[in-house]
Amino acid sequence: MDIFVENLVQIWDDGGDGITALDGITHHFASAKLTCLLGPSGCGKSTLTQIVGGIEQATSGTIRIIDPANPATPARPGERSVMMWQNLNLFPWRNVIDNVAFGLEMAGVPRAQRYAHARDMIASVGLKHFEEKRCSQLSGGMRQRVALARALVMDQPILLMDEPFAALDAQTKIVMQEELTRIFERMRKTILFVTHAIDEAILLGDEVVVMTARPGRIKEVIKIDLPRPRSQELINTPEFGDLYDRILHLIREEVLNAMQQQNEAAAQ
Amino acid sequence: MSIKKRPKKSQDPLWLRLLPIASVVLFLAIWEAVVRLRGIAPIILPAPSAIADYLALMIADGSLPFHLGVTFLRIMAGFLVAGFFGILLGVLMGMSRIVSRLLDPWIAALYPLPKISLIPLLIIWLGTGEAYILTISAISAFFPVVISTYAGIRQADQGLLRAARDLGANERQVQLKVVIPAAVPSIFSGLHLGMGVTIILVVAAEMIGASSQSGMGYLLIRYGQVLETEKVFAALLVLAVFGGVIIKAQERIDRWIAPWAIGHR
Ligand SMILES: Nc1ncnc2c1ncn2[C@@H]1O[C@H](COP(=O)(O)OP(=O)(O)OP(=O)(O)O)[C@@H](O)[C@H]1O
Numbered sequence: 141m142d143i144f145v146e147n148l149v150q151i152w153d154d155g156g157d158g159i160t161a162l163d164g165i166t167h168h169f170a171s172a173k174l175t176c177l178l179g180p181s182g183c184g185k186s187t188l189t190q191i192v193g194g195i196e197q198a199t200s201g202t203i204r205i206i207d208p209a210n211p212a213t214p215a216r217p218g219e220r221s222v223m224m225w226q227n228l229n230l231f232p233w234r235n236v237i238d239n240v241a242f243g244l245e246m247a248g249v250p251r252a253q254r255y256a257h258a259r260d261m262i263a264s265v266g267l268k269h270f271e272e273k274r275c276s277q278l279s280g281g282m283r284q285r286v287a288l289a290r291a292l293v294m295d296q297p298i299l300l301m302d303e304p305f306a307a308l309d310a311q312t313k314i315v316m317q318e319e320l321t322r323i324f325e326r327m328r329k330t331i332l333f334v335t336h337a338i339d340e341a342i343l344l345g346d347e348v349v350v351m352t353a354r355p356g357r358i359k360e361v362i363k364i365d366l367p368r369p370r371s372q373e374l375i376n377t378p379e380f381g382d383l384y385d386r387i388l389h390l391i392r393e394e395v396l397n398a399m400q401q402q403n404e405a406a407a408q
Numbered sequence: 409m410s411i412k413k414r415p416k417k418s419q420d421p422l423w424l425r426l427l428p429i430a431s432v433v434l435f436l437a438i439w440e441a442v443v444r445l446r447g448i449a450p451i452i453l454p455a456p457s458a459i460a461d462y463l464a465l466m467i468a469d470g471s472l473p474f475h476l477g478v479t480f481l482r483i484m485a486g487f488l489v490a491g492f493f494g495i496l497l498g499v500l501m502g503m504s505r506i507v508s509r510l511l512d513p514w515i516a517a518l519y520p521l522p523k524i525s526l527i528p529l530l531i532i533w534l535g536t537g538e539a540y541i542l543t544i545s546a547i548s549a550f551f552p553v554v555i556s557t558y559a560g561i562r563q564a565d566q567g568l569l570r571a572a573r574d575l576g577a578n579e580r581q582v583q584l585k586v587v588i589p590a591a592v593p594s595i596f597s598g599l600h601l602g603m604g605v606t607i608i609l610v611v612a613a614e615m616i617g618a619s620s621q622s623g624m625g626y627l628l629i630r631y632g633q634v635l636e637t638e639k640v641f642a643a644l645l646v647l648a649v650f651g652g653v654i655i656k657a658q659e660r661i662d663r664w665i666a667p668w669a670i671g672h673r
Pocket residue numbers: 152153159161179180181182183184185186187188354
């Protein structure tokens with residue numbers, strides 16, 4: 141699924157002049173590629189992902205979602221995508237399997253069928269035998285897997301991931317990154333992956349979109365041509381180091397800008 | 409990656425676990441000693457041993473079980489009526505702006521009113537029979553239930569609603585499968601408040617004016633009037649234990665229906 145975003149502007153209503161979260165974003169998120177969105181806090185990464193996912197309505201601009209195999213009929217935002225939320229948004233009253241099967245249940249898939257499907261997905265994220273557990277009984281990393289399975293079971297070609305691993309400890313994060321790489325290499329979905337972490341962006345992405353501090357614009361797009369399959373060992377290669385330095389330089393400027401904005405806002 | 413464990417009570421040292429029992433035993437011993445040594449008249453303050461004798465007597469002759477049973481049935485009736493209408497209206501208010509606008513002024517006006525002050529009116533309208541007891545207890549318990557239910561529905565986590573919609577839920581499914589379950593912890597706390605109020609109001613109504621001559625409230629008043637202080641204490645003791653048992657049972661039922669909601673309140 142190719143995603144063409146053109147001149148996207150989002151102005152949030154704050155009772156006054158409004159907050160410009162996105163100021164003219166234009167980008168082509170390529171089909172079957174993993175694109176990382178990187179930028180300082182508050183630059184509009186979540187906003188952009190949610191607009192692409194049809195969860196929020198943009199103030200202006202267009203989004204075209206096109207299946208390269210069938211370019212004549214574009215999809216509506218949200219129609220062919222599913223979101224994995226930063227705070228997961230698992231339903232605490234549902235056990236693991238009923239969380240994973242939620243989307244299928246809403247679509248009216250019969251119980252036996254949706255459970256079979258959910259069970260497969262739970263096994264493929266490594267949670268076999270945890271089907272009947274309540275989400276509150278699971279560790280952070282396991283909950284993350286439930287949220288991933290709940291999104292994957294929808295079998296949508298576009299996966300939107302809003303800082304899914306930000307809250308994880310370093311070890312679990314590495315495991316989840318490898319898991320995602322594996323899934324991506326197997327399923328070849330179009331993935332938008334929001335992150336704060338430069339190493340994560342390079343490790344996972346085919347492309348890293350660096351955004352400016354608010355109002356969010358695209359500062360630079362960096363191609364990551366490291367070969368797949370990738371693993372954590374990549375971090376020690378000179379290519380990785382070069383990319384890291386380049387992105388760090390871009391990001392540092394923007395983070396400083398964002399901090400200055402915050403200071404000015406606080407001074408007023 | 410491991411399953412979270414709750415710390416168990418049994419990890420406390422033995423003396424710490426026995427402390428509550430020791431505290432009660434010590435209190436009773438001092439009470440007994442004071443009454444005996446100072447020769448306090450049983451009409452003023454009977455000794456625990458005397459209260460225990462009367463308690464056994466009242467259980468044996470069937471009067472306590474009967475009156476307790478009657479009170480229990482009244483509490484359940486009032487509670488169920490209040491719970492049913494409270495949850496129903498709370499859900500309707502949470503889902504429909506029209507209903508909430510219609511009912512808001514009434515709830516705002518009637519909630520702070522001490523329900524016990526309705527007793528004279530209710531007696532005029534309903535007489536002093538079962539209908540009066542049921543009405544006063546149900547009305548009092550209704551308010552905490554409806555308010556908690558309404559609040560629970562309104563305060564449902566928006567993130568969960570958005571996630572459900574993203575997973576393809578339509579608005580009806582969002583209400584049924586997300587908003588209502590999300591309100592369960594809040595509904596439970598409303599039902600707990602409601603139960604407490606029902607117990608109070610049933611016993612109070614039995615004390616004030618009820619013509620049925622039954623129930624724990626009636627017993628307390630009758631024994632009080634004839635200065636059978638031992639029996640008053642015995643009835644109070646039973647009532648206290650009874651209230652505790654009801655609350656514990658309610659917690660058990662909560663845990664059984666919605667184990668995930670524990671600690672969510
Ligand atoms: N629903 C909303 N209503 C009003 N303002 C909003 C809303 N959502 C986001 N904003 C504002 O828009 C700006 C961009 O927010 P957004 O959440 O997209 O940033 P972000 O890049 O995801 O930040 P973070 O890295 O902290 O998650 C922020 O200033 C935020 O306060």
